[in-house]
Amino acid sequence: MNLSERDIQHNWHPYTQHKTAAPHIAITKGEGALLWDENGKEYIDAIASWWVNPYGHSNKFIADAIYKQLTTLEHVLFGGFTHEPAVLVAEKLTQLLPSNQKKLFYSDNGSTAVEIAIKVALQYFYNKGERRTKIIAFENAFHGDTFAAMAASGISFFTEAFKGSLLEVVRIPVPSKGNELASYEALETLLKTNEFAGFIFEPLVQGAAGMVMYDASELDKLIALCKKHNVFTIADEVMTGFGKTGKTFACDYLSEQPDMMCLSKALTGGTIPMAITTFTQELFDGFYDQDVNKALFHGHTFTANPTGCAAALASMELLTTEVMQQNIQRIHENHLRFENKIKNHSRVATTRVLGVIFALEIKTDGAQSYYGSFRNRLYNFFIDKGIILRPVGNIVYVLPPYVITDAQLEKIYQTIEEALIEC
Numbered sequence: 001m002n003l004s005e006r007d008i009q010h011n012w013h014p015y016t017q018h019k020t021a022a023p024h025i026a027i028t029k030g031e032g033a034l035l036w037d038e039n040g041k042e043y044i045d046a047i048a049s050w051w052v053n054p055y056g057h058s059n060k061f062i063a064d065a066i067y068k069q070l071t072t073l074e075h076v077l078f079g080g081f082t083h084e085p086a087v088l089v090a091e092k093l094t095q096l097l098p099s100n101q102k103k104l105f106y107s108d109n110g111s112t113a114v115e116i117a118i119k120v121a122l123q124y125f126y127n128k129g130e131r132r133t134k135i136i137a138f139e140n141a142f143h144g145d146t147f148a149a150m151a152a153s154g155i156s157f158f159t160e161a162f163k164g165s166l167l168e169v170v171r172i173p174v175p176s177k178g179n180e181l182a183s184y185e186a187l188e189t190l191l192k193t194n195e196f197a198g199f200i201f202e203p204l205v206q207g208a209a210g211m212v213m214y215d216a217s218e219l220d221k222l223i224a225l226c227k228k229h230n231v232f233t234i235a236d237e238v239m240t241g242f243g244k245t246g247k248t249f250a251c252d253y254l255s256e257q258p259d260m261m262c263l264s265k266a267l268t269g270g271t272i273p274m275a276i277t278t279f280t281q282e283l284f285d286g287f288y289d290q291d292v293n294k295a296l297f298h299g300h301t302f303t304a305n306p307t308g309c310a311a312a313l314a315s316m317e318l319l320t321t322e323v324m325q326q327n328i329q330r331i332h333e334n335h336l337r338f339e340n341k342i343k344n345h346s347r348v349a350t351t352r353v354l355g356v357i358f359a360l361e362i363k364t365d366g367a368q369s370y371y372g373s374f375r376n377r378l379y380n381f382f383i384d385k386g387i388i389l390r391p392v393g394n395i396v397y398v399l400p401p402y403v404i405t406d407a408q409l410e411k412i413y414q415t416i417e418e419a420l421i422e423c
Helices: 003-010 060-070 084-096 110-127 147-152 156-165 180-191 216-228 281-285 306-319 322-342 373-384 406-422
Strands: 027-031 034-037 042-045 103-107 134-138 169-172 196-201 232-236 260-263 275-279 348-354 357-362 395-398
Touching (some): 042 406, 060 306, 084 275, 084 306, 103 110, 103 281, 110 134, 110 147, 110 232, 110 260, 110 275, 134 147, 147 156, 169 180, 216 232, 275 281, 306 322, 322 348
Parallel strands (some): 134 169
Antiparallel strands (some): 027 034, 103 275, 260 275, 357 395
16 A cells, blocks of 8 residues: 555544545655655645745754754753743744733644633633633634634634534624724624623734735724723734744734734744744733732643744744845745736636735635535646645635745746636
8 A cells, every 4th residue: 555545544634524535645755845745746835834834844954953952852841840942932032023022821733822812811800800701703713723712713614513612702894895894893892891801813814714814904993992991912823923924923014012922833934833822911910929820720741842942943043034034025026926917817806915925716606615616626726736725715825935936936826827717
């Protein structure tokens, strides 16, 4: 049996109906923006493997940092102990974050980063003796698959089976073009009830909803409104963080600053699972007390894993180099040129670009489901052509590694143009 056939014997894959799914492609090697399967076929990773690999596969700089750390200290518990890599990450990251972010809490992935933020918002008010048990989120949001993160997510088929078991979350419209006032008024109405502990959002771009974008000025208004009513704001930068939007964080486009930020994915350059939730001093102080019961009783076995911290330090160093910043700008300019070329195509409904993110909506007859037949036809078309893209219904997006070449980008664009004709 080949690797794909052996995989079927035991492995349960994410977001997969194994009854109808084709065997999974077995990848044996990666370098830069390219991957190779067990048969030697080459693929361009046009989505940075779910947005985690901005510096390319098998990045030697990160690999060397990981190896060096492994020969010194691979792991130590973070309860009662600390270590230099975790201190260095905190020092480096707080220099990059909005100025109000003062404290870091380490975990394992984007969902747990969100889970911690929501728990902190709720417990902050509990510690004060104030009953606030609800969260506000955007419609069609996606914040992860653990329970609080699921509750905050608005894509129903991800959460339908768990409806009766979830935290109460009330949703408001995304302040996209034409919905700005409706979004503001809906939030204002909810905040007046004093029932809500926090408002969570994907800043400027809703990734899993199909790269839905909205203006920073509108988010500023919502954050300011929350501050007025003493409701904490949570920026889920798991997807947008570390350069995706053209700035280090999407929140860097804002005048207002969130109270909490959730980071993961590109944090370690796609090497080791790690996440960080960051907080203002005010939030930390809400748990700082002689009463031990007011502490945040949350933890993970691999919290602040030194090897992951070493990868994060190397990743942040790469991000801030002139070469990587120029790459981000180069991809952005390529996207804009392609958008200008394709936006008037007869099968294109809308296009949008922010930083290294490009999205295109294809005109279809009727609504398209998230994993429907048209989406699957698109996905298979791209795979056959050696391009890894994961359309969301009828929306095709490109979010490549920053090290992708212009020639590789051009092949992606050409293949999208072919799909508009053939699919």
